[in-house]
Structures are given as C-alpha cells and as structure tokens.
Amino acid sequence: MVTGDNEGFWSAAEEGRLVVQRCAGCRALHHPPRPMCPDCRSVDLGWEQAVGTGVVYSYALLHHPQHPAFEYPVVAALVDLDEGVRLVTNLVDVEPHQVRIGMPVEVAFEPTADGFAVPVFRPRGAP
Amino acid sequence: MSGRLRGSASIVGLGQTEFSKSAGRSETRLAAEAIVSALADAGLPVESVDGLVSYTIDPVEETELVRSVGIPEVRWSSRVPYGGGGSQGVLLHAAAAVAAGVAEVVVAYRAVKARSGARVGRAEVSGRASSSHAGTTAGQWCTPYGVLTPASWMALNATRYMHASGATSEDFGRAVVQMRAYAAANPNAHFAGRPITLADHQASRWIAEPCIRLFDCCQETDGAVALVVTGADRAADSRAPVAVAAAAGAGVFEEEVASNHYRPDLSVMDSSVALAAQLFDEGGVGRDEIDVAMIYDAFSPILLMQLESLGFCGRGEAKDFVADGHLGPGGRLPCNTNGGLIGGGYIHGLNLTGEAVRQLRGESCNQVGGATTVLVTSSRTGVVLRRG
Ligand SMILES: [Zn+2]
Numbered sequence: 001m002v003t004g005d006n007e008g009f010w011s012a013a014e015e016g017r018l019v020v021q022r023c024a025g026c027r028a029l030h031h032p033p034r035p036m037c038p039d040c041r042s043v044d045l046g047w048e049q050a051v052g053t054g055v056v057y058s059y060a061l062l063h064h065p066q067h068p069a070f071e072y073p074v075v076a077a078l079v080d081l082d083e084g085v086r087l088v089t090n091l092v093d094v095e096p097h098q099v100r101i102g103m104p105v106e107v108a109f110e111p112t113a114d115g116f117a118v119p120v121f122r123p124r125g126a127p
Numbered sequence: 128m129s130g131r132l133r134g135s136a137s138i139v140g141l142g143q144t145e146f147s148k149s150a151g152r153s154e155t156r157l158a159a160e161a162i163v164s165a166l167a168d169a170g171l172p173v174e175s176v177d178g179l180v181s182y183t184i185d186p187v188e189e190t191e192l193v194r195s196v197g198i199p200e201v202r203w204s205s206r207v208p209y210g211g212g213g214s215q216g217v218l219l220h221a222a223a224a225v226a227a228g229v230a231e232v233v234v235a236y237r238a239v240k241a242r243s244g245a246r247v248g249r250a251e252v253s254g255r256a257s258s259s260h261a262g263t264t265a266g267q268w269c270t271p272y273g274v275l276t277p278a279s280w281m282a283l284n285a286t287r288y289m290h291a292s293g294a295t296s297e298d299f300g301r302a303v304v305q306m307r308a309y310a311a312a313n314p315n316a317h318f319a320g321r322p323i324t325l326a327d328h329q330a331s332r333w334i335a336e337p338c339i340r341l342f343d344c345c346q347e348t349d350g351a352v353a354l355v356v357t358g359a360d361r362a363a364d365s366r367a368p369v370a371v372a373a374a375a376g377a378g379v380f381e382e383e384v385a386s387n388h389y390r391p392d393l394s395v396m397d398s399s400v401a402l403a404a405q406l407f408d409e410g411g412v413g414r415d416e417i418d419v420a421m422i423y424d425a426f427s428p429i430l431l432m433q434l435e436s437l438g439f440c441g442r443g444e445a446k447d448f449v450a451d452g453h454l455g456p457g458g459r460l461p462c463n464t465n466g467g468l469i470g471g472g473y474i475h476g477l478n479l480t481g482e483a484v485r486q487l488r489g490e491s492c493n494q495v496g497g498a499t500t501v502l503v504t505s506s507r508t509g510v511v512l513r514r515g
Contacts, residue, residue, distance in 0.1 A: 006267060032268055032389070058290070058393065060282035061336040062273060070273035073336070078283050078388055086389055088268045088283070101290045118271045 005035050008047045010116065018107045018119045019047040020085055031085035052107035053124060054081040061096045069112075079105055079121050093122035133411065136222035137362035138369040138512065140169025140355030141484045146317055146472035149243040150349035157351035158187045158238035159195045165353035169365055171232060173197055176355075178230030179204040180220045182213055182475065187238050203230040207376070207508070211425060212398070214476030215508035219374040221356035231357060237477040238351035268388075278344055278426060282335030284393045285428035289338055291394035291443065292435075296337060298446035299427040300328035303342050303469055305454045306424060310466025313492040317346040317472040343427040345468035352477040354484070367488045369512050372500070373410030375402055376508040396429070398507035399436035405509075406502070407438070412511045414438060418498040419486045420460050421479035423505035424467040433504060434460075456493065464493040476505045480512075487514045 012019040021033035025042025036043050062074040075091040077099070091099055092108060105121035112118055142164025144150070144157050166173055176198045179189055183206045193201060203224050207216035217235035224230040269280060288294065307323045310316035323342065331342040362368035390397050407414055420439075424430040431445035439460055440448040448454075454462040465471040465482035472478060483501040485491045499514045 003267070058283045058287035060279065060286050060338065061333070062279050062282070063333045063336065064341075065276065067273065067275060074273035074279075076272055076274045076279060076283060076335075078287075078393075088272055088274060088388055090272045101287070112271060116271070120272075 006033050009033060012047060012049075013109060013119050014117045016109050016117065018050045018052050020050050020081070020083055021045055022048040029083055029085050031087060050081055050083050050107075052081075054079045054087075054105055054121070056091070056099065056101055056103040056105060056121075057086060058101060059091065059099050061099070075099060077121065087119070090118075090120045091122065092120050132219075132222045132226050132371070132374055134370050134372055134513075135226040135359055136218075136356050136371045137359050137365075138218075138354050138371065138480075138484055139357055139362045139365040140165040140167075140171065141353075141481050142166070142168055143352045143474070143478065143481055144350045146315065146348045146350040146474070146478070147242070148349065150240060151243075154186045154238040154240055154244070154351070155188070155191045155195060157240070157349070158185075158192055158236050158353070161238065161351035161353035162192075162196055162234050162236055165234065165355045169355040169357075171355060171357075174199055175232045176234050177202040178221065178224050178233030180217045180224075180233060180235045181206055181237055182210055182217070183208050184210045184475075185237055185239075186244075187236070203233070211423060211475040212506045213376065213508050214423070214505040215374070215480065215503055215510045216376040217477070218354070218356065218371055218480065218510045219376045219508065221354075222371045222374050225356060225358050231361065233356045234353055235356060235477070236351060236353040237475050239474055240349045241347035241473060242349045244349070278334050278339050280388075281426050281429060282338050283388055284432075285335075285338035285426070288394040288428055288432050291392075292431075292446065293443060294428075294431060294446040296340065297325065297329065298449060299338070299343055299431065300325050300340075301446075302424075302430050302449045302454060303328050303427050305449070305452075306427075306463055306467040306470040307342075308455070309464050309493050310470025313466050313471060315492075316466040316470055317348060318466060318470045338428055339426055343469070345425045345473040346470070348472035348474060350472060350474050350478075352474045352481050354477070354480060368515065369484050369487045370515060371510055372513040373406050373412050373511040374509075375405035375410065394432070395442075396432050396436040396506055399433050399504065400438075402504060402507060402509050403437045406504075406511055410511065412500070416500045417460065417502045417511075419464060419483070419495045419501045420462045421464075421483050421501065421503040422462055422467075423476050423479065424463060424469050425473070427469060429506070430462075430467075433506065437504065456495070461493075461495045464491050464495065479503050479505070480510070483512050487512055
C-alpha cells in the first residue's frame with residue numbers, strides 16, 4: 001500500500017535504487033519511513049541511497065498458506081543494512097535450506113506481479 | 128497507573144458461546160449471546176450495563192449490539208488498539224472506567240468467526256478496510272514480500288529467538304504437547320479428548336520453517352467471550368467475584384501483535400518486559416505469588432519468549448523450564464489450563480481470561496488446587512486476578 005509517507009521508497013525501487021529515509025534535522029536514518037523524526041521531531045525528511053549491502057538478521061521459509069502471487073517456499077528475511085536499519089524482504093538466488101542468520105547479502109530488484117519493482121537480497125558475491 | 132487501579136474493580140460475570148469451526152450465526156449474535164450469559168452469571172440485569180469495551184478489530188458494531196441486547200444507555204465505551212496483543216487491555220480500560228466513576232457496569236467482549244468468516248491465518252494480499260493491520264507496518268512492508276499472515280510475521284522473530292536461545296522445534300513441541308494435554312481434559316476445548324505426542328508434533332507440516340509447524344498454531348475458532356466488570360464494592364454482593372489486582376497495557380507500542388520487526392533484539396519481547404515492570408514492579412505483585420499463568424500462545428514460540436521476557440526464567444532458559452514440566456500440573460507455573468489458544472480455541476485471548484476466572488472460582492477442568500492469584504498476559508497487555 002503506497003502512502004505519502006512511503007512512496008519515496010517504492011518509486012526509488014522502480015528505478016532500481018534502494019533508499020532509506022534520513023532526517024535533515026539530526027541526520028538519523030529511519031525505516032520504516034515516517035512523517036516526523038522520532039529523535040528530533042523534525043519534519044524535514046529526505047531519501048538517501050543505501051550502499052545495498054547487509055546481513056541476514058532472521059528468516060523463515062514460508063510454506064502455508066499459499067497465495068497465487070508467490071512461489072513457495074517464500075524465503076522471507078529480515079536484513080540489517082550496513083547503514084543500520086532493518087528491512088523485511090525476500091532472499092533470492094539461494095537454496096532455501098542454505099539460508100543462515102548472519103549471511104552477507106546484497107540488494108537486487110525483482111518485478112512483482114502487479115508491475116512494481118521490489119528490493120530483494122541475494123548472497124553477496126552470487127552471480 | 129496500574130498501582131492506582133489496584134483492586135478497585137472486579138470481574139463478576141463470565142459468559143461464552145460454544146467454540147466451533149462454524150457457528151452458523153453472526154458475530155453480533157455471538158457477542159449478544161455471550162453478554163447475556165455473562166450478565167446472568169453476574170446476577171445483573173441488562174439495564175445495569177452502562178459501559179462497553181472491545182478490540183478495534185472486533186467486527187461487532189456497538190449500535191447493533193446495543194439494539195440487539197437492549198442496553199438502554201451506554202455512558203462510556205472504548206476499544207483497545209488492534210487484536211489479541213491488546214486482549215487484556217479491555218480489563219485495564221474497564222477497570223479504569225469503573226475506578227473513575229464514568230461507568231458502573233462494564234461489559235468487555237470479543238466475538239470472532241475466524242474459522243468460518245475471514246480467517247486470520249489465510250493469506251490475503253489486500254488489507255481489510257478496518258483498523259486492523261491494513262495501513263500499519265505489517266501490511267505496508269510485509270505484503271509485497273509474501274509475508275501475509277500472523278504466523279509468517281511472528282516466524283521472523285521466532286527464528287531469531289531460536290538462534291539466540293538454542294531452542295528447537297522440539298522445545299516448542301514440548302509446550303504444545305502440554306497445551307494439548309490440558310485441552311484433552313477440557314470438554315469445551317477445540318481439541319477435547321485429542322492429546323498429542325511430541326512425535327505427532329514433529330510430524331505436523333511446516334507453516335514457517337524452522338520455527339512454526341501446524342501444531343504450533345492456535346486454533347482459529349468461531350465464538351464469543353464476555354466479562355462483566357464492576358466496582359469492588361458492588362462486586363461484594365455477587366456469587367464469585369474475581370478482583371482485578373493489577374492491570375497494565377501498552378508496553379512498548381511499536382507493534383500491533385506479531386509484526387514487531389524493527390526493535391534491536393527480536394529474541395526478546397520488549398513489550399512483555401515493559402508489561403512485567405508495570406504488573407510486578409509497579410503493581411506490587413510478586414512473580415512467586417502467581418499460582419496459574421495464562422500466557423498468549425497464538426504460536427508456541429511466543430509462549431517461550433514471554434516466559435523469559437516476563438521474568439519467569441532467564442534468557443534462553445524457557446526450553447528447560449518447559450522440558451522440566453513447569454507448565455504442567457504440579458509445575459512451578461501451571462500454564463494455559465484450558466488448553467491455551469493452541470488447544471482450547473482462539474477467541475483472541477479473552478478465552479484465556481475466562482479460564483483465569485474459572486481457576487479462581489475453582490471451576491476449571493484442570494483445576495490448580497488453592498489457586499488464589501492468576502496472571503493473564505498477551506504480550507503488551509496483562510492483568511493479575513485474585514480470588515474475592
Ligand atoms: Zn531527527
């Protein structure tokens with residue numbers, strides 16, 4: 001669901017860029033993005049491109065229930081970006097049972113069924 | 128806040144419908160039936176009700192409820208944000224209203240048709256147009272990735288918990304076997320007469336690997352539960368009052384229920400840590416006073432996580448606490464004696480409160496002898512209930 005508070009993230013993704021919200025007031029990074037900085041109450045918030053590397057903080061192989069828009073098992077993961085924020089995402093280009101907490105990953109972009117591009121992650125160094 | 132409310136309100140009535148896979152009637156009717164039953168149990172007329180409280184995700188409209196049950200005047204009403212994580216918040220709200228004198232007789236209720244209506248665990252991509260999870264972090268950031276159900280939200284936390292604690296699927300299974308043993312002895316439970324072994328648990332299919340199997344999940348249920356709350360003075364005339372000794376809520380309010388993915392350490396339920404500080408430290412209740420605990424077990428991993436975060440055992444020790452039988456009869460913390468949400472049914476946690484009332488009245492199917500103090504928690508909200 002695209003809203004005024006998150007559209008910058010998804011429109012950057014469509015251009016193949018991973019961005020994180022940065023507060024112009026105190027320079028803190030925030031994800032998920034929000035309309036006010038919880039650290040300094042500034043509403044001057046912008047988007048900054050992330051390097052796109054991080055590590056797997058946690059994961060789960062989702063088997064049931066199944067929705068036709070996805071392939072199963074869905075490899076769901078939490079990735080901690082090197083910038084220090086965490087994303088809910090999918091892992092690609094990896095055998096599901098090889099996924100491990102702490103695995104280094106890098107961003108990739110995958111088209112979705114309804115035409116959006118979403119940032120996903122693959123093992124770092126994978127082709 | 129919790130200290131100020133200490134003992135000022137009591138639960139005087141408990142009502143519920145049957146729990147089934149298909150109630151064959153509307154949520155409004157289920158709520159109405161449970162409320163009428165609870166008022167009969169309390170010995171109070173419908174006309175005495177002047178307060179209502181439920182969850183924001185409850186589908187029952189107050190207008191329809193009032194005109195069905197025939198409540199002449201509602202002076203105060205409220206809803207606790209989101210779903211089961213706020214379940215015990217209805218008692219905090221009710222007790223606060225009674226203590227403040229804005230209502231005298233408050234009915235707290237929850238009606239669900241999770242089984243035959245919009246199933247909570249069924250994968251849906253479009254959020255529902257209610258104040259459920261549609262516009263919140265879970266919906267916005269999980270849906271594009273196929274993370275569509277409460278089990279899949281919670282699995283991301285549970286895998287991290289396994290990593291931090293060394294707990295395994297078998298460790299979760301041992302808790303499930305205990306829930307199912309309690310349920311087996313409870314004729315009103317979803318799994319009445321159907322205990323399982325650890326091997327059965329391990330043979331059940333993966334929902335979310337490596338942490339949640341089918342048997343780790345609560346049972347989506349149709350049904351309703353209602354509780355009648357009134358002031359301690361008025362409660363003295365009732366058949367079997369249960370005092371709300373402490374009530375607390377909110378905790379760390381970054382999560383609805385199972386979609387907290389952004390706190391620094393997800394192997395800890397920060398909301399339960401905050402809740403325990405309110406109930407035990409500020410509320411003046413000792414953990415060693417708790418005779419029976421009702422702990423929200425929508426999925427078995429969060430039962431172990433809450434045992435640690437509430438301080439009943441140390442970090443990483445819940446697996447040993449469970450394996451040593453402490454959740455069972457005669458254990459240090461007999462837990463979810465109705466079979467929990469996993470074995471008993473899933474009325475979003477309010478059925479756990481009902482079982483707490485039965486324990487304090489000496490009417491549980493798995494009665495803990497001499498139980499005088501019962502804890503009921505659902506991650507970010509909780510109550511301590513006492514006999515009398
Ligand atoms: Zn700031």
